[in-house]
Amino acid sequence: MAPEAGLAPAQGLAGRSVHVKVPATSANLGPGFDTLGLALARYDELDISVIDSGLEIEVHGVGEGEVPLDESHLVVRAIAHTFARYGLALPPLRLVAHNSIPHGRGLGSSGAAIVAGVMAAKGLLEPEIEISPDELLDLATELEGHPDNVAPALFGGLTIAWTTPEGPRHKKLMVHRGVSPLVFVPEHEMSTALARSLQPESVPHEDAVFNVSRSALLVAALIQSPELLLAATEDKLHQHYRAEAMPETDRIIRALRAAGHPAVVSGAGPSILVLASDPSERADAVRVATEAADTEWQALPLAVDFLGATVVSAER
Incomplete structure (x- = not known):
């Protein structure tokens, strides 16, 4: 060489x-x-x-x-x-x-x-x-x-x-010991470049303010107050713009959040991250996701x- x-x-x-x-x-x-x-x-x-x-x-x-x-x-x-x-x-x-x-x-x-x-x-x-x-x-x-x-x-x-x-x-920052991540991984992939291409160049002022408040709340929820994770993981900046490219991801996240589980797109997707506030919540999240899914997803409880x-x- x-x-x-x-x-x-x-x-x-x-x-x-x-x-x-x-x-x-x-x-x-x-x-x-x-x-x-x-x-x-x-x-x-x-x-x-x-x-x-x-x-x-x-x-x-x-x-x-x-x-x-x-x-x-x-x-x-x-x-x-x-x-x-x-x-x-x-x-x-x-x-x-x-x-x-x-x-x-x-x-x-x-x-x-x-x-x-x-x-x-x-x-x-x-x-x-x-x-x-x-x-x-x-x-x-x-x-x-x-x-x-x-x-x-x-x-x-x-x-x-x-x-x-x-x-x-x-x-x-160190994460509160009660936070229990659960990741759902599908068989299909998602291009990060494609996901980013779906983002608009600008967003409404009220959506930007919304995300500033939720980002600040999310830091507090993850390090101190896990009971706030459902509200803290709300987003108006990127996930709904990308939903059309991964409809099953979007549907499962909606089902999980409706059931009270703080679910978000992991990175550019299509995997789903659930930030459970207690390990005991994971089993119900798996049940909800399985019922909402059309294809096979692997559930990974991760520390x-x-x-x-x-x-x-x-x-x-």
Whole structure:
């Protein structure tokens, strides 16, 4: 693998190996469009080693036989992007991925892949190069385009993400122990680009004010007052505009909310996130969703991940 023009070969990395673990995420959470994100305890795990030459990729689980096995692989692109930030070319690598985050379902699979690559690069470059949390978020956001998924994937918990002239920023908050996420995952995928294309360029003033109030309430509900989650997850900014592209998702969410369950589209969809205020509510939510569905949906009771992405050095 020849170094790219203008980039120096990475020296002294031969034999280094890291293990990376990255959680799934759900962005928006109803009213917090492109701002709020939650890390969920379902993971992609990867082993990345610097080898003598070439690029070797194995993918097991989700994406096996579907994702590219060359330099266009998103994790490899993220590693290369991070190395390039520090003037270094991508070294020869072996990557083995064990994926469990569904692709194209609104659970942050692309964000997780980007974070995995950035974290792998961080682990491989230490201790010669230290990459700060703000730099990690900046690198990941450059590739993802927005920080709402990569922030919780990097740092865990509930994150508020925003952008500044100096780059993206985040605030991590701990979620109330009573909050019990439940995700419904369909067999079909949804394109994030398609979902975003359905958004209008402007919204009524009253809808913007509505979402500001619900976003503020949602933060309070998630960290302190879970009993307010049904009201706090109301949204007028994006979900109803996207409903025509995923009618079954919309119908199930309406049924769940009518039954008192705080259900929202997970990310760009089509998965559904229920932010139950108690684990006991999950069984009834599964019953309601099953009765409303026309196709098969997988119900995943997931804990909130509080740690975020991790990278540890591993012996080859």
